[in-house]
Amino acid sequence: MWKLTPTKSYGISQKRYQKKHKRELAAVLNNLDTLLKAFQAGLKRLQATTAFGFVHPEPNGVVSIDQKGGGLNLAQTRLYAYPDEEKEVLYLITFGDKPSQAEDIKSCASFIKALRGGTNREL
Amino acid sequence: MTKTYQTVTQMVRETAGSDDGFAEEFEKRIADRTIVKYLSILRASRGFTQNDIAEKFGCTQGRISKLESSADEDLRLGELAQYASILGFHVHIALQSKNTTPVHRVKQLAFRIKHELDGLAGLAKTDHKIAQAVSLFFGEALFNLVKILQDSAGKLPRKPEDGTPYITFEYCQEIREQVAHQEEGQGESGEEQLLAIGEQVEPLVHA
Numbered sequence: 001m002w003k004l005t006p007t008k009s010y011g012i013s014q015k016r017y018q019k020k021h022k023r024e025l026a027a028v029l030n031n032l033d034t035l036l037k038a039f040q041a042g043l044k045r046l047q048a049t050t051a052f053g054f055v056h057p058e059p060n061g062v063v064s065i066d067q068k069g070g071g072l073n074l075a076q077t078r079l080y081a082y083p084d085e086e087k088e089v090l091y092l093i094t095f096g097d098k099p100s101q102a103e104d105i106k107s108c109a110s111f112i113k114a115l116r117g118g119t120n121r122e123l
Numbered sequence: 124m125t126k127t128y129q130t131v132t133q134m135v136r137e138t139a140g141s142d143d144g145f146a147e148e149f150e151k152r153i154a155d156r157t158i159v160k161y162l163s164i165l166r167a168s169r170g171f172t173q174n175d176i177a178e179k180f181g182c183t184q185g186r187i188s189k190l191e192s193s194a195d196e197d198l199r200l201g202e203l204a205q206y207a208s209i210l211g212f213h214v215h216i217a218l219q220s221k222n223t224t225p226v227h228r229v230k231q232l233a234f235r236i237k238h239e240l241d242g243l244a245g246l247a248k249t250d251h252k253i254a255q256a257v258s259l260f261f262g263e264a265l266f267n268l269v270k271i272l273q274d275s276a277g278k279l280p281r282k283p284e285d286g287t288p289y290i291t292f293e294y295c296q297e298i299r300e301q302v303a304h305q306e307e308g309q310g311e312s313g314e315e316q317l318l319a320i321g322e323q324v325e326p327l328v329h330a
Contacts, residue, residue: 003127004134011138018145026149033131033153038164051167053188069192089127 002039006092007111013095017077024077027070028095031055032079035065036090045083058105060112062093080108082115091115155194158203163191165210179209240264269294 006014017025031054038048049057054068056078064078078101080093093111096104128134132150139146153160166176173187180187190202204214219228240261247254273292281288 001129003129004131005125005127006134006138014138018139018143022143022145026145026152029131029135029149030152030156034160034163036131037160038167041164041168043164043168047167047170051170051172052163053173069188 002036002088002090004036004092005089007094009094009107010092017095021075021077023071024067024074025095027067027074028065028077028079030070031065031068032081032092035063035081039083039088039090045085048083058108060109062105062108062112078104080104082108082112084115155196158195159191159193159198162203162206162210165212166191166206169210171210176206176209180205236264266294 014025031052035048035052035055038052043051045061045063046057048055049063054066056064056066058064058080060082062080062082064080066079067074067077076098077095078097079095082091082093083089084091091111093108094104126137128137132146132153135149136146139149141147166173173184173191177184177187190198190206200214207214243257243260247257269292276288276290276292279289
């Protein structure tokens with residue numbers, strides 16, 4: 001059964017979004033809820049990126065989940081997550097917006113590298 | 124130790140705090156979208172894109188996107204039926220009293236099972252091959268229902284005076300042999316499983 005594992009940096013960014021971008025946060029988390037339930041129903045990562053318009057493939061097997069479907073005039077927001085299909089764990093890495101996109105993807109790469117090397121202190 | 128969560132609402136409830144009402148609002152948002160969410164997950168798991176559905180619906184992809192992100196109360200019955208039909212499903216609507224108890228619900232399901240079993244029996248008419256196949260299935264159904272009852276009864280507490288169960292269900296010798304036969308076929312896992320519908324088994328009872 002798929003589970004969620006938020007990282008420390010995810011926790012920090014969720015608090016930041018809860019203070020300043022509540023509507024965007026709710027929209028992204030609603031889409032995360034759909035994605036998690038879809039994984040629990042047996043959907044694979046690749047299927048998810050084609051079936052759901054709010055899920056985007058990112059490097060290193062990471063997916064980003066945006067705010068689409070959450071209402072009008074929402075700022076572009078992305079939640080970066082890594083679905084570990086073997087362990088059935090969806091790691092939540094961080095939230096970001098358009099300007100922070102390049103930096104967020106770099107953070108994801110470091111997270112995955114550490115996760116695969118078994119040295120992740122982010123968790 | 125890393126905290127894990129089974130659901131997003133559980134995570135939000137435990138991490139968002141209760142000061143600004145975010146967690147409560149979010150929980151309501153999820154609860155308000157149960158059906159549309161289920162539809163979109165069903166669509167995805169069947170390998171359909173929103174464009175595929177839109178094509179069959181005869182509308183734009185944007186309309187399907189809007190439908191999937193709306194609240195359940197905004198969903199029209201006709202849209203629900205059409206969407207389900209495209210995915211290969213029928214829609215069944217059940218109206219239940221707010222005061223319905225678990226006992227009522229079990230009784231309703233039992234009547235529903237009886238109705239379906241009568242339908243199966245009616246299929247046979249004078250065809251003895253169908254009658255034989257249906258009787259095999261009735262045996263399976265009995266086996267599975269008894270197993271379900273055993274499982275639920277096993278979750279009851281024991282009698283305080285002597286630690287014995289309040290109720291037990293036992294198969295007759297003939298069925299016990301079938302159970303043993305089935306368990307042999309389960310390999311090393313040892314997990315009890317219900318017989319799959321349509322699985323070929325020897326008759327457990329004689330019709």
